[in-house]
Amino acid sequence: MSSAAVLGPTLAFLAELAGDGQALEFAIGTGRVGVPLRERGVPVMGIELSEHMAAVLRRKIDEDFLPVIIGDMATTVVPGEFTLVYLVYNTITNLLTQDEQVECFRNAARHLEPGGRFVIELGVPPLRFLPPGQVAVPFDVSEQHLGFDTFDLVEQILVSHHLTRDGDDGRYRRENSRHRYAWPTELDLMARIAGLELERRVADWDGAPFTRDSAKHISVWRKPT
Numbered sequence: 001m002s003s004a005a006v007l008g009p010t011l012a013f014l015a016e017l018a019g020d021g022q023a024l025e026f027a028i029g030t031g032r033v034g035v036p037l038r039e040r041g042v043p044v045m046g047i048e049l050s051e052h053m054a055a056v057l058r059r060k061i062d063e064d065f066l067p068v069i070i071g072d073m074a075t076t077v078v079p080g081e082f083t084l085v086y087l088v089y090n091t092i093t094n095l096l097t098q099d100e101q102v103e104c105f106r107n108a109a110r111h112l113e114p115g116g117r118f119v120i121e122l123g124v125p126p127l128r129f130l131p132p133g134q135v136a137v138p139f140d141v142s143e144q145h146l147g148f149d150t151f152d153l154v155e156q157i158l159v160s161h162h163l164t165r166d167g168d169d170g171r172y173r174r175e176n177s178r179h180r181y182a183w184p185t186e187l188d189l190m191a192r193i194a195g196l197e198l199e200r201r202v203a204d205w206d207g208a209p210f211t212r213d214s215a216k217h218i219s220v221w222r223k224p225t
């Protein structure tokens, strides 16, 4: 995700939407996207829940150059108006209820100037890989790592399980993470609730068309002028 092949088109897409304005990254993490976007000349601010992640970012770039506020992206308000708010790398799914995800859209809209855009990068829920009777969908079966997803279809919760081999002693470390998955059309309704309109949906940062077989989408909603 940090390779030039991934970041190049991501930064070009976001920089064009930011135009001459400021960008706000929700869940900026260690600045994988925010730092190079700032270095490209786009003024960027970030909101991040984890002080630890923000501390790693801070080792890369000065506070004056890229301010980060510690807080929840669904509720934290930062000063200023933005032409672009963006939330990438499936991170809307870290909000585990529909209410929190709606609040996140509202918070994005709150920070946008009229005509500004909210951009989300998100995988399409991989439910076509879950036939009736099967409880898990593997996504990686390799020597060092076993990864599979399990689903609560009622609550729209996906749990990603990882078993990772650290050394040569045959032992595996187990980790998992919970996510609330949502279809693109559900996000469009959340956007409407927040007063935003769908402007564009593509399958990747290069702008490939979004189709029934797309594994992910980049969606752009606009705040009306």
Ligand SMILES: C[S@@+](CC[C@H](N)C(=O)[O-])C[C@H]1O[C@@H](n2cnc3c(N)ncnc32)[C@H](O)[C@@H]1O
Pocket (backbone or CB within 6 Å): 026, 027, 028, 029, 030, 031, 032, 033, 047, 048, 049, 050, 053, 071, 072, 073, 074, 088, 089, 091, 094, 095
């Ligand atoms: C997968 S990382 C993505 C980081 C960065 N946006 C990127 O693309 O590399 C997810 C980040 O979301 C942060 N996060 C999770 N829930 C959050 C919330 N409710 N508000 C703000 N940040 C959150 C995590 O601490 C973590 O840094």
